[in-house]
Amino acid sequence: MTNYSTPIDLSPYFTERANRRNVSPLKGLLRFMQADPTLISLGGGLPNPDLFPFIDVSATVVLPGNNAINIAEGEEKGLNITLTRSSRHGSKVEPLNSLLQYGGGFGIKSLVDFFTEHMTATHNPKYKDWSVVSSVGSTDGLTKVIELFLNDGDNILVCEWTYPTAIETFHSSGINRVPVKIDGEGMIPSALDEVCSNWSGEKPLRMVYLIPTGQNPSGATMSLQRRKDFYKVCQKHNLIVIEDDPYYFLQFADAPVCDTKQATENTFSELPGIERLIPSLLSLDTDGRIIRLDTVSKLLAPNMRLGWITGQSNLIQKIQFHNETTIQQPCGFTQGLASKLFNDTWGLDGFLTHVLSLQKEYLVRRNVIVSQLQKHLGNMVKYTIPTGGMFVWMELNLSPDQLAQTGIMQRIFDKMIEESVLLVPGWMFSPASDPSSVKDKPFLRAAFSFASVEEFEGAVTRLAKVLESFGLHK
Numbered sequence: 001m002t003n004y005s006t007p008i009d010l011s012p013y014f015t016e017r018a019n020r021r022n023v024s025p026l027k028g029l030l031r032f033m034q035a036d037p038t039l040i041s042l043g044g045g046l047p048n049p050d051l052f053p054f055i056d057v058s059a060t061v062v063l064p065g066n067n068a069i070n071i072a073e074g075e076e077k078g079l080n081i082t083l084t085r086s087s088r089h090g091s092k093v094e095p096l097n098s099l100l101q102y103g104g105g106f107g108i109k110s111l112v113d114f115f116t117e118h119m120t121a122t123h124n125p126k127y128k129d130w131s132v133v134s135s136v137g138s139t140d141g142l143t144k145v146i147e148l149f150l151n152d153g154d155n156i157l158v159c160e161w162t163y164p165t166a167i168e169t170f171h172s173s174g175i176n177r178v179p180v181k182i183d184g185e186g187m188i189p190s191a192l193d194e195v196c197s198n199w200s201g202e203k204p205l206r207m208v209y210l211i212p213t214g215q216n217p218s219g220a221t222m223s224l225q226r227r228k229d230f231y232k233v234c235q236k237h238n239l240i241v242i243e244d245d246p247y248y249f250l251q252f253a254d255a256p257v258c259d260t261k262q263a264t265e266n267t268f269s270e271l272p273g274i275e276r277l278i279p280s281l282l283s284l285d286t287d288g289r290i291i292r293l294d295t296v297s298k299l300l301a302p303n304m305r306l307g308w309i310t311g312q313s314n315l316i317q318k319i320q321f322h323n324e325t326t327i328q329q330p331c332g333f334t335q336g337l338a339s340k341l342f343n344d345t346w347g348l349d350g351f352l353t354h355v356l357s358l359q360k361e362y363l364v365r366r367n368v369i370v371s372q373l374q375k376h377l378g379n380m381v382k383y384t385i386p387t388g389g390m391f392v393w394m395e396l397n398l399s400p401d402q403l404a405q406t407g408i409m410q411r412i413f414d415k416m417i418e419e420s421v422l423l424v425p426g427w428m429f430s431p432a433s434d435p436s437s438v439k440d441k442p443f444l445r446a447a448f449s450f451a452s453v454e455e456f457e458g459a460v461t462r463l464a465k466v467l468e469s470f471g472l473h474k
C-alpha cells in the first residue's frame, strides 16, 4: 500500500499575481446550482440552453489499436460517438446542453474524473492532496504554471537545447533562461547541481522546466536512475519542476533498431505498452514539487486543444481561477467528444490499446529513419538513437575550420531548402539570450513523425547530398 506523504508548502513562492487570483464571483455561484437540483436560478446570466442550435454531435473513431488511414471515408468501420441533449443511461458524460453551457474553470466533470482516474492508474502520485485541472493543451498549461511562480526578471533552469515555444513563453514573460547541460539521457543532474551550487545571480533559482521523455529537440529519454538523481538535486536546491511530457506514452524501451517495417513487427513484444513505461517524475515525487503537463496533442490530435495539469491542489486551484478569467474552460465539443471517447467508447483499456498502437507506429518510423541515417550518412553525423518520442538530434561532424566559419549552419540550411529537404537547425532550440552565440552550433533535428515512412530514404539521401557538398564523408 502506498504511504502518501504530506507535500511541502509551495504557497510562499507564489507570485503576487497568483496570490491575487481568486474565484470569479459568478463562477462561485455555480456550486449552489450543482448542489441543489431543485434550486430555481435567476442568478447567473447563462444563455437558455433550449436555444442552442445543436441537436446532437457525432463522430466516428477507430477501434482502439486501429489506424484511420486504412479506413475509406464513409466506410463503417469505426465506433460511433454521439453527444445528445439528454443523458444516456449508463453514460458518465454530461448532456450536450451542459457541455455547451458556461461552466467552472476545472473543465467538465466526467472528463476531469477520467483524467484523475488515469493519473492514479498511470502515475499514482505519492503525496496527499493532488488534483487535476483541464487546459487548452500544454502550451496553455505552461503559461499558467509559470505565472504561479515567476515574475518578470526571475530565472528558469532549462535544458541547453529545448522546445522553442517554451523558450518564447519564458522570453515574452521576461524570464531569464539558465541553461543546463544535457546528454543522451536529457538534463544531467550533476550539471544542474553545479549550476545551482555556484549561482550568484540576484534572484534565486526556483524552477526547472524539462521534457523527460523524447525531449524536444534531442529525443533524449531520462532513465529511471537519471530521474531519481535529478529529483534528488531538485530536493537539495528546493526546486519546483515543470514536467512537460507530451511524448510520455511514445516510449520504445529496449526495442532494437531493425531496418524494415516487417523486421520491426517481430520486436513489438519489446514495447513497454503501458505497464513498463519509465515512471514519470510526478510518480517519484513525494514532496509535491513536480507540476505535470499532459496533452492529447500526441495521443489524439493537436488541434483538439485539450490537456490537463496535475499538481498540489492549492496551486491547481489557482490555475482553475486563471482559466476562469482567460479560456473559462476548454471547448465543450472537444471535452464532450474526448470524455465520450475515454469514458464510454474506448474506456481505460481501449485507451491503453491505442497507446500501444502509437508505440508500434513510431517504433517503425524510428527504426526506418535510423537505418537510413546509418546507410546514407554514416560518420557524417553523431546521434543517440532515441528510445522515445519523435526526434533524432544529430551533431554534424564538421571540421574545426568549418566550425570556425560564421554562418556555416545558415549555409547548410539554405542548401537543404535548395535540395528540398527540411530539418530544423540547432539554433532554433537555443534558450540563450544572445542567439548569435549559438548560430553555428552544428546540430540538426529530424522529426520522424510526419513524412511517410516511404519518404524517409529520399529525405536522408538529399541530406547526404547537402552534407557531401560541405565536404563531409560517410
Ligand code: PLP
Pocket (backbone or CB within 6 Å): 136, 137, 138, 139, 140, 163, 211, 216, 244, 246, 294, 295, 296, 297, 302, 306, 307
Ligand atoms: N511541449 C512540448 C515539449 C512539445 O514538443 C509540444 C509540441 O510540439 C508541446 C508542448 C505542445 O503541446 P500542446 O499541443 O498540448 O500545446
